[in-house]
Each structure stands twice: as C-alpha cells, then as structure tokens.
Amino acid sequence: MRLGTWILDKAAGSDSRMRRLIAYWGATLLLYAFALAFLWIDVEFGEASRLIATIFTVLVLMGEAAFFWVIRKHERLGITTAQLSIYQSWFAIFCVALAYTGQGPLRGATLLGLFVVLIFSAFSLKAREARALSIFVVVFLGGAMLSMPFTVPQFFDLKTELLHSMLAGSALLVVGVINGRLSDLRSSLKAQREELRVAAETNRMLATTDELTSLPNRRYMAELLRCQEQRRTPSVTSFCLALLDLDGFKKINDLYGHDTGDEVLKQFAQLGRRQLRKNDVLARWGGEEFLLYLPGTILQDAHGVLERMRQQVQHAHLLNQAGKISYTFSAGLVELTLDEPVEHGIRRADALLYRAKQRGRNLIEMNAIDDSITV
Ligand SMILES: Nc1nc2c(ncn2[C@@H]2O[C@H](COP(=O)(O)OP(=O)(O)OP(=O)(O)O)[C@@H](O)[C@H]2O)c(=O)[nH]1
Numbered sequence: 502m503r504l505g506t507w508i509l510d511k512a513a514g515s516d517s518r519m520r521r522l523i524a525y526w527g528a529t530l531l532l533y534a535f536a537l538a539f540l541w542i543d544v545e546f547g548e549a550s551r552l553i554a555t556i557f558t559v560l561v562l563m564g565e566a567a568f569f570w571v572i573r574k575h576e577r578l579g580i581t582t583a584q585l586s587i588y589q590s591w592f593a594i595f596c597v598a599l600a601y602t603g604q605g606p607l608r609g610a611t612l613l614g615l616f617v618v619l620i621f622s623a624f625s626l627k628a629r630e631a632r633a634l635s636i637f638v639v640v641f642l643g644g645a646m647l648s649m650p651f652t653v654p655q656f657f658d659l660k661t662e663l664l665h666s667m668l669a670g671s672a673l674l675v676v677g678v679i680n681g682r683l684s685d686l687r688s689s690l691k692a693q694r695e696e697l698r699v700a701a702e703t704n705r706m707l708a709t710t711d712e713l714t715s716l717p718n719r720r721y722m723a724e725l726l727r728c729q730e731q732r733r734t735p736s737v738t739s740f741c742l743a744l745l746d747l748d749g750f751k752k753i754n755d756l757y758g759h760d761t762g763d764e765v766l767k768q769f770a771q772l773g774r775r776q777l778r779k780n781d782v783l784a785r786w787g788g789e790e791f792l793l794y795l796p797g798t799i800l801q802d803a804h805g806v807l808e809r810m811r812q813q814v815q816h817a818h819l820l821n822q823a824g825k826i827s828y829t830f831s832a833g834l835v836e837l838t839l840d841e842p843v844e845h846g847i848r849r850a851d852a853l854l855y856r857a858k859q860r861g862r863n864l865i866e867m868n869a870i871d872d873s874i875t876v
Contacts, residue, residue, distance in 0.1 A: 512569075522572050522582065526565075529589065533561045536600060536614055537594045539643040543605050557596065560836035564592050586625040586762025590634050593618040598642045602649060603658075612669055615642065619676040628684040637822060642669060711785040713763055714770035722784035722792055726843045729796070733839060740796045742843070743834040744850040747772070747789040750828070757823050765828055768819050776810045793832075793848070800836040807832050807865045815863060831857035834867035 537558055540712035543549035568589060571578065575585055599617065601611045613636065622631050646666050649657035684769060709721035717725075729740070747753075754762040765790060773783045773791065786792040795803045809829065818825040833853025837846040853866040860866070 511735060518582070519573070522575075522585065523569075524875060526589075528570055528637065529593065530565055532617060533565060533596070535594070536611070539610065540600055540604065543607060546605075548607065550603040553599065557599050558600065561596060567590070572606060574636050583626065583630070586622065587634070588616055588625070590622045594638055594641060597797060598645045601642070602645055609661075609668070610664055612665060612672070615669060616672050616676075619677070623676050623680040623683055623820070626680070628680055629714070631676070631680045631872060635677060638669065638673060652851060655776055657762070659705060659780055714767055714785050717782060717784040718792070719786050719792075722786065722794065725782060725794065726752025727849065729794075730843050738801055739836055740794065741798050741800060741834060741836045742846050742850050743793040743795070743803065743807055743832045743865075744786065744854045745791040745807075745830050745832040745852055746833055746858070747795060748829045749860075750789040753826065757821070757826060761819070761821055761823070761826065764821065765819050765826065768817070769814060769828070769830070772813050773810055773815055776806060777812060781806075790866065800834070803834055803836070803868055804865060807834055811863065811865060829863035831862050832865045833857060 502802070508527075509520050509523060512527075513520040513563060540549055540554045544554045546549050571580065575582070593614070596616045597611055600614070601608050619638070622634050626634065643666055646662045646669070650659040650662050671807075672720075709717060709732065711718040713745060718809055726742075732829075734757075750765070752763065752766055766785075770783070770785070770791075773793075777783060780796050781798075782794040784792050784794070787818075793807070795806065798806075811832070815827075815829050818827045820826075831854060833850040833856070834848045835846050837843065849868070853868060857864040857866040
C-alpha cells in the first residue's frame with residue numbers, strides 16, 4: 502500500500518485528478534503484464550507465434566510509455582480525460598486483436614482482455630463514444646477472427662472463430678446495456694448536482710441579501726467588517742463607515758401605507774448604490790437604517806460621496822397614485838482609527854446620526870478621529 506502511494510507520489514505528484522489517471526494507467530499496465538506473461542508462456546510451449554509475441558511486447562511497452570507521457574502532459578496538449586480514455590480503449594482493442602491472432606489454441610482467453618476494456622469503457626465513455634468503440638471491435642476484431650481461418654487455415658478453424666465471434670458479440674451486447682444504464686445514471690447525477698449547486702447558491706444569496714432592497718444584509722456586512730477588522734495592519738489605508746437613516750419614515754408609512762414605504766426603501770437603495778464605487782458596500786442594517794462601508798477612503802472624500810448621495814435623494818421622488826413622494830436621509834460618518842474596534846466606530850457613527858437628526862435632518866454629520874463625541 503505504502504509502495505503504491507510512493508510510486509503514485511513520484512509518478513503523479515499531489516494533484517488528485519492526475520493521481521487517478523496514473524492509477525488507471527497502472528491498472529492497465531498490470532493487465533498488459535498478465536497478457537504478456539500469458540502470451541510468452543504460450544510461446545514457450547510452442548503454441549503461439551514468437552514474432553507476434555515480440556511485436557506485441559514492443560507495441561505494449563511503447564504504447565504504455567507513450568500513454569504515460571500523454572497523461573502527464575494532457576492538459577498542455579489540450580487533450581481531455583474522455584479523449585484519453587478513448588485512445589487507451591482503441592489501443593487496447595488493437596492489442597487484443599493482435600494478441601488473438603498470435604495466440605495458439607488458448608486464444609479464447611485473450612477475449613477476457615476485451616471484456617475488461619469494454620467494462621472499463623462503460624464507466625468512462627459516453628454512450629455515443631462506447632458505441633463507436635463497439636463498432637471498432639466488431640469491424641477490427643471480428644474481421645481478424647473471421648479472416649484468420651482463410652489466411653492461416655492450419656492454425657485457425659472457422660467453427661472456433663465463429664464461436665469466439667459470438668462470445669465477443671454477446672459481451673458487446675451486455676456492455677451496451679450496462680453503458681445505457683450508466684449513461685442514464687450519469688445524466689441524472691449531473692442534473693442532481695446542478696440542482697444542488699443552484700440550491701446552495703440560492704441559500705447563500707438568501708442568507709446574505711436583503712429581500713426587499715436586494716442590498717447585502719446585516720449578516721453579510723457584519724461578517725465583512727469582522728474580516729476587515731482581522732486584516733487591519735499599519736499598511737492598510739483608512740476606511741470610513743456611515744450610518745444612514747431615512748428621515749420621518751414613519752410618516753411616509755402612515756400617510757401612504759407600508760407598501761409605499763417599501764417602494765421608498767427600494768428606490769433609496771438603488772439611488773445609493775449608483776453613487777458608490779465597486780468596492781464600497783451599502784447594506785441594509787435594519788428597518789430604514791443603512792450602513793455604508795467605504796474602504797481606502799479618507800473622511801473628506803467619504804463626506805463628498807455622502808453629500809452627493811444626499812442631494813440625489815433630496816431631488817428624487819417616488820411617483821405613485823398619491824403623487825410625488827419626496828424623502829431625505831441623515832447620516833453619521835466616521836473614519837476609523839487603526840486600532841479602533843469596528844463596533845466602536847459604528848457607535849460613533851450612530852451618535853453622529855442622532856446629532857444630525859437633532860440638528861434638523863437631511864444632514865451629514867461627521868467628526869475627525871480625535872473629535873470627542875459621547876458614544
Ligand atoms: N415600509 C416599511 N417600513 C419599515 C420597514 N422597516 C421599518 N419600517 C418603519 O420605519 C419607521 C421608522 O420610524 P422611526 O424609527 O420613528 O423613525 P422616522 O420616522 O424615520 O424618524 P426619524 O428617523 O427620527 O427621522 C417605523 O414606522 C417602522 O415601522 C420596512 O421594511 N418597510
């Protein structure tokens with residue numbers, strides 16, 4: 502076991518796909534070794550052709566060496582693993598046919614190799630590819646079997662060859678049925694995998710996205726800030742946080758209804774997002790409150806962004822049956838110190854937001870890092 506792992510380490514490295522391919526290759530090498538031993542024993546008993554045994558041996562050794570090289574380089578050569586399987590199967594069938602023609606009376610045993618190749622192909626090839634391989638077997642091996650009694654009648658008799666052809670034909674039939682079933686199974690597994698992938702993606706989306714506004718939700722933002730906090734180093738440039746809250750939102754709900762309130766929240770989210778860079782994140786923090794994360798931004802620049810957003814929102818309006826509904830927001834903006842916990846930064850932003858509300862709303866309140874504000 503340990504020896505096998507050691508050989509795999511040396512031959513295939515650590516890539517699991519390469520290890521699998523080389524392991525398959527090793528299994529075929531073992532099979533060829535058995536076939537060669539069998540053939541050479543037959544040669545020693547004077548029952549098989551030494552010439553064909555020699556050709557077969559050279560062919561197998563060169564073929565296997567070439568396949569080892571191709572498997573190792575298949576990605577660089579642009580060969581898929583399915584193509585590799587096809588080439589290996591065709592080569593194996595060719596070898597089976599050659600060994601068959603050179604073997605003595607025990608050549609029927611060579612057909613065992615054919616069964617192995619066909620079963621292997623049922624697992625690795627698509628139904629269409631396996632069909633093409635079966636046709637190759639019928640034409641090539643069947644042709645070899647049936648032509649031998651006429652070309653070397655002293656060694657091959659027609660009755661035996663017909664029996665062997667029927668045996669090979671029934672193997673093809675069985676493999677054809679197995680392959681059809683495997684192909685169905687593979688298709689349904691693929692469909693299930695895709696369903697699972699979509700379900701996982703939907704779950705991830707639902708877990709991190711606010712359903713109403715389609716903005717990232719509080720859970721996502723909290724996680725993002727937690728990661729940001731862990732990654733903070735002196736070389737990381739400053740970042741800002743702002744808490745935004747719609748002004749008099751309760752009144753909008755009361756006057757126009759909850760559904761209209763929802764529409765306002767959605768429109769606000771769209772307007773807000775439009776003002777931001779790709780790396781900025783606006784999340785729904787809860788109710789009509791939003792948290793804005795501006796990485797790599799100093800306080801003055803962040804204030805510029807928020808001010809633009811404030812003006813945009815102030816001049817926009819929601820159009821519904823009740824007419825034009827205007828709304829505004831207030832915000833508390835802070836730049837975080839290098840060692841300041843995010844939680845503390847958010848509390849400072851909240852205190853500033855409160856100050857903006859106190860001072861009349863539709864305002865952005867900010868303070869420098871060392872500015873004192875009770876949190
Ligand atoms: N339509 C709607 N309303 C919500 C949602 N979440 C919270 N609200 C409402 O938002 C309102 C917030 O009201 P308040 O906290 O009094 O704040 P405000 O009326 O905006 O007043 P100020 O913040 O002081 O300007 C409440 O009436 C909540 O019911 C929501 O998802 N949809």
